[in-house]
Ligand SMILES: Nc1ncnc2c1ncn2[C@@H]1O[C@H](COP(=O)(O)OP(=O)(O)O)[C@@H](O)[C@H]1O
């Protein structure tokens with residue numbers, strides 16, 4: 594085979610690949626529609642593993658297997674992106690304690706006609722313990738695990754909702770991945786001075802220690818919130834303004 598012949602062959606294969614891929618995307622959108630109706634999450638790790646294993650079993654050349662694996666994985670990623678852009682998603686609010694996640698979240702949910710969950714409240718109800726006691730007696734790691742479990746429950750069983758997370762929810766990489774896979778992540782930013790003006794320190798376990806601690810927490814976490822979010826919104830004026838800003842930033846389907 595000379596170069597020209599090889600290129601002709603490649604062109605013919607690409608034509609088939611593109612046609613097949615487009616067809617696959619159409620089915621993917623059909624699945625998105627069914628999942629939306631039946632309230633099933635886009636990301637199903639077990640199903641993905643099965644698809645990957647099954648498709649790799651068709652590969653004849655062991656030398657080429659890892660390339661095919663990369664190809665299938667990128668198909669799965671593109672498919673999820675496509676579904677996400679066509680389905681209503683959960684909206685996760687992240688940010689410092691006192692930034693306004695709960696307050697803005699409630700108003701946003703009402704504006705959007707969506708359910709609202711406050712992660713701290715969900716965990717307290719589920720465990721029958723206060724957040725303060727969980728952190729003190731079970732430890733912070735156990736609490737981060739509770740947060741992961743609570744979000745897993747919501748994304749697996751609830752209609753797309755607005756979820757106000759706790760200030761430290763982003764500390765778990767697994768939880769971050771889960772939130773980004775199953776929704777749109779909004780960083781609610783509020784100046785520390787404004788936070789301090791509003792907060793009732795007595796009911797914020799991690800904030801009780803000192804003002805310096807809050808500033809240190811802010812310095813430490815700010816880059817993380819920025820990295821984790823899809824979009825950052827300033828909660829500097831009224832709650833209604835923040836809601837409006839979030840709605841304007843949402844992808845079309847989420848709106
Ligand atoms: N834009 C705002 N205007 C006035 N008060 C606000 C605003 N955003 C938040 N607050 C107040 O700040 C405090 C902390 O807000 P909250 O929603 O509980 O924060 P988070 O859930 O992020 O910890 C509450 O008393 C709330 O009413």
Ligand SMILES: O=C(O)C1=C[C@@H](OP(=O)(O)O)[C@@H](O)[C@H](O)C1
Pocket residue numbers: 688689690691694695713724758759760761762797798799
């Ligand atoms: O920043 C944190 O690590 C925490 C913030 C709290 O939520 P808020 O951000 O709603 O105060 C609560 O989840 C817990 O006390 C831990």
Ligand SMILES: [Mg+2]
Pocket residue numbers: 694695711713757758759
């Ligand atoms: Mg809160």
